[in-house]
Amino acid sequence: MAVIHNGIIENFQRLRTELEQSGVVLESETDTEIVAHLIAHILPELNNDLPKAMQSVCSRLEGAFTLVVIDRDQPDLVVGARRNSPLVVGLGTDGNFLASDVAAFVEHTKDALELGQDQIVILRADSVEVTDFSGNPVEPKPFTIDWDTSAAEKGGHDLFMLKEIYEQPKAVKDSLLGRIDESHRITLDELNIDPLVLREINKVIVVACGTAAHAGMLAKYAIEHWTHLPVDVELASEFRYRDPIVGPDALVIAISQSGETMDTLMALRYAKEQGARTLAICNTVGSTIPRESDAVIYTYAGPEIAVASTKAFLTQITATYLVGLFLAQVRGSMFEDEIRSVLADLNDMSQKVDLVLDTAEPVRALARELANARSVLFLGRHVGYPVALEGALKLKELAYMHAEGFPAGELKHGPIALIEEGIPVVVIVPSPRGRAVLHDKIVSNIQEVRARGALVIAIAEEGDESIVPFADHIIRIPAVPTLMQPLVAVVPLQIFACEMATVKGHDVDQPRNLAKSVTVE
Ligand code: AGP
Numbered sequence: 319m320a321v322i323h324n325g326i327i328e329n330f331q332r333l334r335t336e337l338e339q340s341g342v343v344l345e346s347e348t349d350t351e352i353v354a355h356l357i358a359h360i361l362p363e364l365n366n367d368l369p370k371a372m373q374s375v376c377s378r379l380e381g382a383f384t385l386v387v388i389d390r391d392q393p394d395l396v397v398g399a400r401r402n403s404p405l406v407v408g409l410g411t412d413g414n415f416l417a418s419d420v421a422a423f424v425e426h427t428k429d430a431l432e433l434g435q436d437q438i439v440i441l442r443a444d445s446v447e448v449t450d451f452s453g454n455p456v457e458p459k460p461f462t463i464d465w466d467t468s469a470a471e472k473g474g475h476d477l478f479m480l481k482e483i484y485e486q487p488k489a490v491k492d493s494l495l496g497r498i499d500e501s502h503r504i505t506l507d508e509l510n511i512d513p514l515v516l517r518e519i520n521k522v523i524v525v526a527c528g529t530a531a532h533a534g535m536l537a538k539y540a541i542e543h544w545t546h547l548p549v550d551v552e553l554a555s556e557f558r559y560r561d562p563i564v565g566p567d568a569l570v571i572a573i574s575q576s577g578e579t580m581d582t583l584m585a586l587r588y589a590k591e592q593g594a595r596t597l598a599i600c601n602t603v604g605s606t607i608p609r610e611s612d613a614v615i616y617t618y619a620g621p622e623i624a625v626a627s628t629k630a631f632l633t634q635i636t637a638t639y640l641v642g643l644f645l646a647q648v649r650g651s652m653f654e655d656e657i658r659s660v661l662a663d664l665n666d667m668s669q670k671v672d673l674v675l676d677t678a679e680p681v682r683a684l685a686r687e688l689a690n691a692r693s694v695l696f697l698g699r700h701v702g703y704p705v706a707l708e709g710a711l712k713l714k715e716l717a718y719m720h721a722e723g724f725p726a727g728e729l730k731h732g733p734i735a736l737i738e739e740g741i742p743v744v745v746i747v748p749s750p751r752g753r754a755v756l757h758d759k760i761v762s763n764i765q766e767v768r769a770r771g772a773l774v775i776a777i778a779e780e781g782d783e784s785i786v787p788f789a790d791h792i793i794r795i796p797a798v799p800t801l802m803q804p805l806v807a808v809v810p811l812q813i814f815a816c817e818m819a820t821v822k823g824h825d826v827d828q829p830r831n832l833a834k835s836v837t838v839e
Contacts, residue, residue: 319358320388323350324418325403326838328381353379357387369440370453372397376438377451382580382838386416396441399451400433403837404578404605407431407458413443418835419576419602420463421621425470431458432604461604469621477820478827479624479716483812484675489629490805491668492618493636498665502658504644509613511569511595513648519569519595522547522645523562525554525585526573527836529627529711530634534573535704537638540801544646544660554581555839558588566593571641574598575622575630576835577605584839586610599637601630615641624827625834626716628812631708632671632805639664639801663798667805670796674809681793681810684775685817688742693720695736695743695772696811697763699727699756702746705804709744709811715829716819726763739771744814746807747778747785752800757784764788777807 327333330349333356337344342355356375357368364370368389376385382402388395398405398416408415408423408430415423416439420430433439433448437456440447448458475481499505522541524534531553538549552562554572564570570589574582577600586607590596598611601619608614617633643660646652652660688694694713698706706723713721724733726745737743745764748756765788768774776789779797786792795806819826 319354319390321350321354321357322386323353323383324837325383325401326381327353327379327383329379333378353385353387361389366391368392368395368397369438369449372399372438373449373451373453376401376436384418384837394442398433398439398441399437401436402580402583402606404576404835405433405439406604407433407439407441407446409446409460414441414446416441418578418837419621420465420604421470421623424463424465424621428463428465429460430463430604431460432609433458459604464603465621470623477624477816479626479628479812479816482622482624482629483809483816485620486629486632486809487668487672487675489617489619489633490636490671492620493633494640494665495618497640498661502661503654504640504647504657504661506615506640506644509597509615509641509644511597511613515595516569516645516648518567519547520567522549522569522571523564523589523594524549524551524571524573524638525557525582525589526551527554527579527581529631529708530573530575530579530582532704532708532711533631533634533638534571535707536635536701536804537571537573537642539701540639541642541645543801544642545649545651547645552585554579554585557585564589564592564594566595568594569597570594571597571599571638572607572611573600573634573638574605574607575601575617575619575627575634577602577607578835578837579607580837580839583607583610597641599634599641601633623834625829625832626712626812626815626826631808635805636664636667660799660801663802667798667802670798670802670806671809673796674806677794678810678813680791681813682817684791684793685814686821689818689821691719691740691742693722693736693741695733695741696721696723696746697726697729697743697760697767698723698746699725699748699760700753701801701804702726702748702760702807705746705807705811706744708808709746709814712812712815713818715832716815716824716826717822718824718830719818726760729763729766734766734770737767737770737772741772742775743767743772744775744777744811745789746803747776747782749779749797749800749803750782750784751797757782761785761788777810779803
């Protein structure tokens with residue numbers, strides 16, 4: 319018997335004791351092993367009916383899990399089960415597939431079936447049956463994967479991450495497609511929340527994890543600016559464990575590339591229980607988070623295969639900005655010509671990101687030069703702060719280096735003690751054409767760290783000559799409006815981390831200890 323298991327079985331200690339008391343010798347400390355033994359134990363009593371054995375065992379399991387089981391004596395049969403963790407079925411012409419993400423089988427078939435909670439799938443080469451945990455037949459929902467087959471290939475790049483970085487201009491463009499009409503108004507047809515309800519909400523809460531949470535932080539700057547609605551951004555893993563003030567007057571936006579992140583899903587469910595309206599911003603059609611939300615705006619990044627999120631981040635920013643502008647449109651908090659002007663800026667971003675990609679070589683050279691640094695700090699102000707956090711996250715997860723992102727104003731409250739001779743400090747410099755005070759303040763921050771020996775790498779817009787005397791290296795990005803800057807400023811940081819990890823010989827697409835979808839809390 320072989321078992322594949324994703325998730326955590328919370329009552330495994332109790333089940334383990336039970337198995338040991340009945341004489342089973344376990345060889346590992348894992349919760350997965352007990353599933354194999356529980357099935358093996360009950361199978362003979364059920365006339366070797368593997369689906370029935372799976373039903374019986376699943377009904378006893380607590381927690382979140384996806385299980386796939388095969389029995390050596392029934393090699394033509396695969397039985398899968400899911401509770402809270404993802405599992406999708408691919409329907410091929412000469413065989414069927416089970417995977418946690420359609421990306422795994424998209425090169426073989428685009429026809430797929432969604433599985434619901436607490437369902438069991440009985441898969442043979444020529445048939446698929448689905449039941450609930452009690453054995454009652456269930457009609458699964460078919461869907462078609464609209465990704466290009468090339469999505470699952472590297473398309474001439476050495477790494478999926480690099481391919482995905484270079485797909486960003488298209489991803490941003492695709493995420494805007496069909497969402498702006500000829501009269502330059504936003505039409506979010508898929509957002510089936512009554513405009514009346516959107517007029518009545520009193521606050522927005524964003525729940526997300528990791529990179530998606532950084533996109534949420536950026537959404538806060540934009541949505542508060544455009545709508546004057548208060549926006550709270552919550553790390554999903556923290557949200558339901560305190561007593562968040564969330565009720566029917568709140569719009570809760572869950573941002574998730576995979577749509578399966580357990581922390582985000584749990585935060586979303588909590589918000590729904592409290593009566594909030596829920597909106598998912600998601601990249602994976604048919605995944606759990608959009609299915610359980612009142613409304614969904616899909617980001618059209620295409621499949622993101624590298625563990626480190628890149629193109630999904632840019633599309634999450636784009637989608638949350640569209641939602642912010644839509645709220646402003648519905649609530650009348652901006653003039654129509656103002657909305658039009660921001661939309662025109664957003665429309666230009668695909669081309670601006672392209673420009674950054676065309677001039678990325680100095681970033682790679684810098685990464686190679688700094689490959690032996692012990693630690694890298696990232697500073698930003700205003701929208702540069704989430705970008706700093708994202709730059710640090712990329713470096714941690716890919717290059718396994720100590721990296722921290724700080725709001726530059728916080729330096730003097732502690733982090734400045736980290737500055738020592740030669741430490742690289744990457745600074746996201748706000749546009750001097752935005753709020754001049756932000757630019758001036760960051761120049762002071764640069765001087766503070768430089769005076770203490772830091773090597774300053776400024777990410778600054780074209781034409782900002784005032785920064786030249788203060789930086790050791792300058793990475794130029796196109797001059798764009800303040801709220802758009804993150805879309806161009808983060809790209810060199812992605813390339814920096816990717817190159818740094820490559821130089822160090824790490825597996826960039828699958829960094830150690832990490833999974834693409836984090837389906838456990
Ligand atoms: C970023 O590079 C990550 N791998 C990670 O932080 C990710 O963004 C986070 O786990 C959230 O994933 P999701 O968007 O699929 O919910």
